[in-house]
Amino acid sequence: RGRRMPDSNARVVAATAVALGAAACVLASRWARCVLRRRASVELLYFNISGLGEPIRLALTLAGQPFVDRRVSFDEFQQLKPTLRFGQVPCLVVDGVELFQSAAILRYVGQAFDPSGTLYPRRDLALASKVDALMDQVADMLVGRKVYKYKSRFGFPDALFTPELTQTVERTWRDETLPRHLGFFIRCLAESPTGWLAGTRAPTVADLLLACVLRTDVANAAPLPQSLLAFVDAVYSLPAVKAFKQAEEAAR
Amino acid sequence: RGRRMPDSNARVVAATAVALGAAACVLASRWARCVLRRRASVELLYFNISGLGEPIRLALTLAGQPFVDRRVSFDEFQQLKPTLRFGQVPCLVVDGVELFQSAAILRYVGQAFDPSGTLYPRRDLALASKVDALMDQVADMLVGRKVYKYKSRFGFPDALFTPELTQTVERTWRDETLPRHLGFFIRCLAESPTGWLAGTRAPTVADLLLACVLRTDVANAAPLPQSLLAFVDAVYSLPAVKAFKQAEEAAR
Structure with missing residues (x-):
């Protein structure tokens, strides 16, 4: 019984530390998103029309992610086509990595760049x-x-x-x-x-x-x-x- | 200096607890998957053909997730159709929640049921x-x-x-x-x-x-x-x- 107080203190310290560890961990993914977001160089390659590019532009905008909104003419696209993995736009280039297919890009944007996590509810x-x-x-x-x-x-x-x-x-x-x-x-x-x-x-x-x-x-x-x-x-x-x-x- | 040992002990306890908290947190999502997996009642609704149902059957199988492989005739489907949200199969019913569209179902199966995390690489x-x-x-x-x-x-x-x-x-x-x-x-x-x-x-x-x-x-x-x-x-x-x-x- 003489050791009760120190034990109790240690328990409080331990419990607090576990809580802090858990909280840090929960915050880590949000923090990682913010870091990724700040550092990333993002370029969207699409025609100067609404089409499949517009929802991606809006998603990047709502996420607050700066991006180069590169709009190519159909002639430029014909030149670019052989260099694109599936010969298609929209293509989102994030730090040199090319992402394809508009729904796949939207899902990525929602998860990588939206600190509020509302554009794509990945936790549920x-x-x-x-x-x-x-x-x-x-x-x-x-x-x-x-x-x-x-x-x-x-x-x-x-x-x-x-x-x-x-x-x-x-x-x-x-x-x-x-x-x-x-x-x-x-x-x-x-x-x-x-x-x-x-x-x-x-x-x-x-x-x-x-x-x-x-x-x-x-x-x-x-x-x-x-x-x-x-x-x-x-x-x-x-x-x-x-x-x-x-x-x-x-x-x- | 007389309090050095207890402080040091407290620090060790705290550091260990933070590590444990973080580890518990990292393991939590995997553990959640296992719990979900054990408890979930899973039924796949599709025709008795390969089509869009087969990849879902294989994904559930590779994840080791038990499921009811319910195969409906085209007549049965016509009766079911008005009750289905988008009038379509495949439909995966997980604990009463109906999931639609084969790619969306596959993505869910990979994340919810595959403890190895290889079917769908959600972390990257x-x-x-x-x-x-x-x-x-x-x-x-x-x-x-x-x-x-x-x-x-x-x-x-x-x-x-x-x-x-x-x-x-x-x-x-x-x-x-x-x-x-x-x-x-x-x-x-x-x-x-x-x-x-x-x-x-x-x-x-x-x-x-x-x-x-x-x-x-x-x-x-x-x-x-x-x-x-x-x-x-x-x-x-x-x-x-x-x-x-x-x-x-x-x-x-």
Whole structure:
């Protein structure tokens, strides 16, 4: 009993130290992200259009990550193409490492550069998987359109598509495929307590991807229902996004 | 100076405790995976074909995660369809939570159930992004085929595709699109020091996806080059995969 106090002190010291160790460890990944973020040289290679590059630009912007927004002409791209691993853009070059495929890039940006961890919820595996699935769902929605726009790239000979055939395909996609897919997203948004697709408190990369696609590819094909217009507006009203679009406009 | 020993002891205790705290924290995520893995009720819903379900079956098998391999007929699927969030299978139900889209499911399986962490390298963000991009690349390869096989689902009216047109599209995909995409994967494998797509010491979910797709969709359309045959064989020779395929065969 004479040793009770020192023991008790040692226990307090040990418990505090364990807590500090654990806290340091929990903070380490966030800290690592901040370090990575400060040091990284980041360049996005894409055409001077919205397309698949825009959601990446918005993600980098919302993460507060400085980047070189390199916009290539189609001629420049043809020269670059053989040097790119899969012959495709968007390509994000981070400290010399080339990243490909827009969803894979978005997932990386959300994890590597966003100190708030909201763009990609990597800690919650089921939620992260939902964000992934939503991004793939957006890609699925565009398959028909992608194929009739870039026929030969997907094995559809250009010569096959008479103007009449192209028109029929376009109409079927717009009137049948598109509304079915939009219905999924409208339901997601209606069921979300926060107005974002995955029910997160702030937008994820899936929200950015869908908003960009709705604003261009989809809106060009058919008028958007009110709920989706409001969703696009919510993304483009985020202060950082607004500032980015203004700077982009000013640079024209 | 009289208090030196106790102080020193306290320091040793504190240092040890910090180390223990940090170690406990590092081990926590692995431990969490093991707990999740033991407790989880996992059911895979898919047709009794290889398709998009097979890589998920192989991933669960390689992770050592027990699962109900529920194979539905096309009639059963039509009844289930309205109850599924996006009207699609594969669907992985983990403790009542439904996960969708095969790549999103694969990513989840690799992270939630694989104690070795090799199926999906989540700790290395650039490597994980490469695995993601490779999976999207596999999906891109199949777009043309998917569209001419499930025309109306992507906005191509069935009536449009005369047998002659279908044949032309099939031939163009097989002779032009497919070899270009296969070339990317052949190069990846040739450059890999380990024989796996992303250069990892063991296969990732991208290897499983590519092997399954090559073995069925691609091999049904065109003969595989030797290097890809060897790659498929490497995946299907993994002891756990071999045992799974034997059990599947025996259950027929």
